[in-house]
Amino acid sequence: MNNEVLLLFGCGLLLMMVGVYMLVLYRNLIRLIIGVEVVAKGVTLVFLAAGLFRQDVAFIQVLIVTFIIVETVLAAVMLALVVGVHRIYGSLDIRHLSKLKG
């Protein structure tokens, strides 16, 4: 049992690392949001691993459902902001979003 837990946990962390990698290196805003989503997938896996470890999947799936709702609302707001960026800058490159500095 513990091996599966560790496998799920490790896979979750790996997905998070890949997501953060995208967030650090990529420029296109939509790709960055995909990165956030990949991180969220990793977090869901870690949730599942924790529930499995405590042998209380029913409890953890309630948390996962709540988390999915949060994730969705966040994604929607992010994408609305991206549309706003596109209206103003005509570009989705986050490196162009560097007017505020100092």
Add this chain to the structure above:
Amino acid sequence: MSAQSLLWVPVLVPLAVAVFLLPLFRKSPRAAAGIGLAAVAAAGLAIWVAAPSSPGVSIPWVEGFTIAFSLTGWKTFLLGFVFLFQLLALVYTLGAAMRPERPYLHLFALLVAFSSTYAVILTDNLMVLVIGWELFLVALYLLIHSGGAKAEAAAHKALVIGGTSDFLMLLGLMFYFQLAPGGGMTAGVDTASGPMAFWSFVLIFLGAGAKAGMFPFHTWIPDAAEVMPASGFAALPASLEKVLGIYFLFVVTQRMFVIDAAAQTVMFLFGIVTVFVTIVPALVEKDLRRILALTAISPVGFMVCGMAVSEAAGVAGALLYMLAHAAYKSTMFFAAGNFVEKAGGAGLDRLLGIARSMPYSGATFFLAFLSAISLPPTGGFMAKELILEGALHGGHLAVLALLVVGAVLNVAVFAKVVAVLWAPGGVNRGEAPGACILAPLVMGAVAVLGGFIFSRSDALVSSVAGAHGPGLTGNVWHFSILAVVSLGIYAVGFMIYASARTGRASAAETFASLRTSPVLGSVLTQAEAGRFDGYEIGVRTVDAITRVVFRFIERKIDVVGAGVIALGCAVLRPLLSGAHNGIYGNYLCWALVGFLVVLFLLFGSAA
């Protein structure tokens, strides 16, 4: 009201009036000054009523700190003078047709300064003292600011220098709290007990001295004198600040610490340097307000030396000199304020003979002058004698000699000023308003009668200064070697002045007015005979030294300060501001690196 609760009045009433009532009178400065006067009067009344029962309040605050106020006979004596300075400063403000450019700010700052002075003197707890101390710095900043746009640079300089010295003092106080926890003031830590005690003492000494205007924290004072309103300068840098600084110096050297030879040497060093670094420039200065400001600094050197000799006479002399000096210097500033107002400038060439056309202001200035050159029986005389006596008894003959030289130059400076003010000719400009004469008149009278007042409070002064019995102040009236020295001081001082004068201006007529003075007459006659021509070379040497002092020491202090700030900006700006370049990836990387550092810190010590 009980005596205990009355103790809050002098601290809280001026502050409350400043914060709550004054804003209502922004438009009518005179009414505002009247309200301020009422607040100060209330404070004085509270002290008067409370004094006989010597009350004390002590409110436990948080963990080991208490808010403690008390009133003793000695504090009452001191506060009596403080009250007088405040009252007269406000009276002068009331009469001065609102000279400051921002009258509202001026009054506000004055009241805050008064409140904080009361807090500092009344308290028995260092924490509360520090609070009052910082409040005073802010009040000073605001007060200089009330001089208008031209005063901003000076205000900034005062704030920077004051902040730096206060920071040093807080540093010292932190060491002190480690040595003597609890925040009380009477621990008596021996400075010889270890390096921490010694450095704690030096830092606190520098902070206290800086408040009084000691070298090397004095450079803002002449600058501020040029731009500050007269009543403001008379009230804060010339009087209250000295009172606070020397009072605290007294607490530091006599109560908080027991000073050893090394600490004594440090104090002598700073004291002597302070005397000469300012009195020498004063000789050649051509602006009346700057001269008065510079001569307000060199007495601090005397007071510091008096504190340092650790003899009862020296300590008493320093404390009395603080009061006497505050009295005569504020008189001079009030009078100078009247002169400058009428003449439209403070240059000595503009002020030639002005005292003749303004006889009352001139008379007050002359009263102060008598005390300033320490003629008997003025307060200045008694104070200076006590300091010299302390130095003699303590066996510090070199210090004594240097102080005498300083006193001689002091006489020369004031002789020059008086000669200029009473020079013949000049335009008749009319007299200043009544309130502007009343204030210096009362203060000048106090300065002259100081010796009498001090003699009356002999028992108090003797016990505070740590003498074995009463009679300390009585000693100065006896004929001794010091009396000869004092006479020498007057004589040599005037001779120096006279010889410097000869052949330069219409010196003969200048002296004519001074000759009416009974004591000075014979000295001046001798000077007129031209016996001291050779001294002119000496004066030129002094002139050269002055330039060296100015160029290589005094001005350099400012340059170094500005340099440190500029260097800090040059290094930090690209490092910190440049790092915020608006690139999201960088920001995320900082956060990740921060996470790793936290991880390392948490696991590092566990592993």
Add this chain to the structure above:
Amino acid sequence: MLLWVLLGLLVLLAVGACVFRDLLYVAISLALASAVLAGLLFHYGANIAGVFELSVCAGLITVLFVSTVSMTKDSDQGKETRMGRGFIPLFLLVFIGLDIFIVRWLAGALPEIVPGAGSGSFQDIFWTLRSADILGQVVLILAGVFGISALFRLKAKEKKHE
């Protein structure tokens, strides 16, 4: 074995979301990853969470992505950094190494547990044990609705100007 296949697929699809050039393929890759995750949830009996994952993440969010991509397709998308795609094999190896290190450490650090009775059925937990979260979810959705309508009010403003 099924677990290994599903997890491998999940990682591959996530990496796919990194490497595809076309944003549409990226979105689809992410949707497929969500679907695989839903499969995992079903596998462990978290059926309702699986249904949510499948319908909301694989469905709704993908629709949102695709519509955003089409709304912004006239922007300059060609300038994506090469570093991201070029270094991914290297970094993937680093990440896997790091991951193995962390998991091995975790294997030693896991506490001994006494399995409890479980918290009850989904309905019990959702409606009673965690009913505070329902309040949170409702307001969260309100925040989303008001937020998006606030962000899109630019359209109305612009129309007025035209």
Add this chain to the structure above:
Amino acid sequence: MESFIGWILLVPPVAVLLMPWASRLGRWAANTLAVVAAGLPLYFTLRLIPAVGGGLEYELFGARFALDSVSLLFLVVVNAVAFACMIYATSYVSHLGGRGKFFALLLIMVFGLNAMLLTRDLFSLYLFLEVASIASYVLVAFGLEHDGIESAVKYLLLSSVATSMVLIGIMLVYMNAGTLEFASLAAALEGTGGPVPGMLLLAAALFIAGFGLKAAVMPFHAWLPDAHPSAPAPISAMLSGVVIKVAGVYALARIFFGILPEIGEVRTVFLVLGTISMIAGAVLAYFQRDFKRILAYSSISQIGYILLGLGLGNLLGLIGALFHVFNHALFKSLLFLNSGAVQYRLGTRDIEQMGGLENRMPVTAATSVFGTLSIAGIPPFNGFWSKLFIIMGALAAGQTAVATLAILVSVFTLGYFLIIQRKVFFGHLNEKWRDIREAPAVMSLAVILLAATCLLTGVFFHSVTSGIVEPAAVILLGGN
């Protein structure tokens, strides 16, 4: 009395539901609804102060909430500042448009913060944090201009990483304890005297990074100096005054002083991060020329003070930190609202272009002097006392160097705020601004309320500390 907790929780969301209808009725209806909905929670919070005692429990349709002194202190701060900001916003929002949406989002933010403070469950804490955060992302971008959108995007993308960290931390804690409810968590994790389990150390690091980013502690701060200046003024005031404290400081305090077993290194981390933030924030503020950006960097510096106070871990330090939370909320929102008034009239935030506004905008100038004196720690204003507590706490803990730095930074703070005062309000009036008038009366009312509270809190600081701050500090220390 307990039912007040329910009112505090439910009034804002109900008002949000009514808001579209009210804003259709007219401007006055939306304004009234918003102010009432922000005022009622404040009223109920104040009523709760004498009743809190050892803590209150409340059940809302099965959902359990609880109130203790720590929550109460933060509740007072949140609702007081929100009330002032809402009054201010009724006038300020006019030039932004979307009145109803603005009020609704602000109320949602207030709800999220209040619920965060009242919940006793770690995952719910996260959920309500996310509610407040989503509202704040949109509100930062509410002006729909360059700055707002740019900073909202960065804020959101950084925060999403932070909240993921927090979630992993929560899961690690859950794996250890098998529960998420505060009291049973604390009981399950209670240290046995041995070394703290490694998983909890990892969770601690994740919480510090995650909530540290929400609190804008260096080096997790980079979003703040962009987001706070770009937001509309009432939102800047809410973000700097309240959100970073509830989302960051409150969460950290709860977790490290109530839930996790005591970890000595965490104190060190708090001290280090606090000191770095305190110094670097002040230095960075000194270099700025944008009114609101100076304020934003100064928030980082002040958060440093608060974290430092928490890190000291003694009663004085905690009292100082919590009191500084209270005070900073008051004077920083005051200063942000003032900067908003200046921007509202002048249309610029560059302090080099201002000058002499003292006579044009007397209320703004006077109240900002109050704010400046408070933030620089000048007695008798409130900021002085809280800094003094922190410094005395540092001395009591033997951290003389930290105390010295705290004093030095305080002097520095006075320095750069005097620069603001001199360049913005005093000096010569720039000819460009000859016809500038004072900000609208409603906006002035809000800043006067805050300024008066600053002064009164300073004068009667003892009532405040002994009334609501000290009980909270005692609870954090583990007593009752």
